């Protein structure tokens with residue numbers, strides 16, 4: 001007898017599941033904002049005043065979500081950002097929205113691969129000096145490195161758009177040097 005692990009190509013899987021989704025970008029933005037908000041709630045739970053912040057910056061080739069939430073340790077990056085479908089939180093909360101299947105699978109973070117060729121996560125816990133970068137082009141692997149320069153506590157998720165999406169955004173005349181910025185403060 002022999003046994004083995006079943007390897008799944010995350011990027012392909014997510015794109016197959018999302019093939020019939022309307023508004024792929026909407027789904028991704030919603031999932032990443034939700035993760036930022038969850039992390040903020042977990043950091044500031046029970047505190048008075050609302051110090052939670054999420055800043056979103058869109059460029060022609062990328063979009064970055066920065067939150068000042070609870071951040072992740074190296075082990076947490078390995079645990080949470082390496083296994084598709086390990087959480088059912090989203091699936092439980094989502095209910096049925098009819099036209100948005102991807103939102104109901106609990107894929108959350110990984111839904112970003114519907115519009116990303118690469119995802120970079122930089123993160124630091126509030127009570128730790130060390131910050132880490134998680135980097136993946138989807139498929140079946142990721143890399144984690146310790147950052148040399150410190151970052152503010154929290155998490156920064158950068159999505160490098162697919163080449164096709166970059167092309168479409170370029171045609172729309174989105175100026176790369178004029179980022180679109182959205183700030184959600186007081187969360």
Ligand SMILES: Nc1ncnc2c1ncn2[C@@H]1O[C@H](COP(=O)(O)OP(=O)(O)O)[C@@H](O)[C@H]1O
Nearest residue numbers: 035036039071080087089090107108109110155
């Ligand atoms: N911005 C973030 N800050 C801190 N932890 C995060 C962040 N984004 C994702 N995570 C971690 O990764 C896990 C997986 O995220 P996700 O796939 O969206 O599933 P869910 O949010 O349903 O648990 C989260 O449960 C959380 O532990």
Ligand SMILES: [Mg+2]
Nearest residue numbers: 034035108109
């Ligand atoms: Mg989530």
